[in-house]
Amino acid sequence: MSAAPDAILSRLLKTHESDILDEWMREQMDALSFGSKIKESELRSQAAEFLSLLQSAAQTGNITDVQGPSYGRVRDMLGDVSRSRSFQGFSPSETARFVFSLKRPLFARIQTELANDGKSLAAVTWLATELLDKLGLYTTEIYQKSRDEVIARQQEELLELSTPVVKLWDGILALPMIGTLDSARTQVVMESLLQRIVETGAEIAIIDITGVPTVDTLTAQHLLKTVTAARLMGAECIISGIRPQIAQTIVHLGVDLGNVITKATLADAFRRALEMTGQREKLYKARG
């Protein structure tokens, strides 16, 4: 045998495609026997599609250049498989096994084909390992990437979910805060509150921190910034929902809440807000 290793490998893939597929399917079904996350027919169609794309890609150009243009469709297909598996709850190794389990049937073919030519055997085996390793790593990479996308999207949704600004009464807004306050969240909270103040023309905003587990100096500073910014725009802020432990912490930390109005419960804050707006309205009327 004097043919180049990559030519041998692509020829092997082409001529033994269906045999390799059968063996590969057996490998995969053994590995996946514990769960029924994916149907055999689905797996088979995926495997068949991958193998036919792989062998046609192997016919053209550099066989191990998986980033090259000839492997474009193989990459797309593998990407789809990885993504769907990451959404179906497969572990990273289960996902990578899709490619790695192809090694055994492929190596078996190479071995029977090149039993008499030790040199070519080694070369072709190495070539096949390199190719499958690259494709396997690519699978893992896509898996990781799609997981990261999910996390990023959830973080974004959480950020939006956790900062609702609700209108309680004419001219009174409430901002029930839930969860730990970090800088990024406080920025979003501040912006959405100020934006709503402009939109509704509200004069009083109640910031309820019942759902905030702990208050440290940084959190307190963030709260004070929000209150100051609202005051600069012409709206007054009331902080409510201060639990006894948090009141103690604030004093122990030496945080000066200044002349911010604080109330124990949202109800108290709302009553105070009504008083404040009611008083003003009465005064306006009295002056004609």
Add this chain to the structure above:
Amino acid sequence: MDRIPILKLRDLLLVTIQVDMHDRLALQLQDELTTRISETGARGVLIDISSLDIVDSFIGRMISNIAAMARVLDAETVVVGMRPAVAITLVELGLTLPGVRTALNVDKGMALLEHTSPARVDQPEADARSQD
């Protein structure tokens, strides 16, 4: 050259800042505003900054200064219509404009000024001074 108009509304002065502030304009505004306050005996100044997109520490300080000068001349200053982005910037810069009153819009600013010192307009000497 840009000028910032100062409008007289009854016993209030309305200043609407619609152009980019720079040093000379700010000094000119301080000059004109203090003159107008003493001329008209205005008891309130409304500074409308709703069309300002960008502020820096200079403008923040200038607003504080104007408010302090007006207070010396016995007029209350209300800054109205500050945008959220501007408010956030000022807070981050540490300029919280102490002593300056704020309102969401000109309407609310006027209401605020009207009920804070209602007694003054009824006093005879105040009337006499505004007729000077």
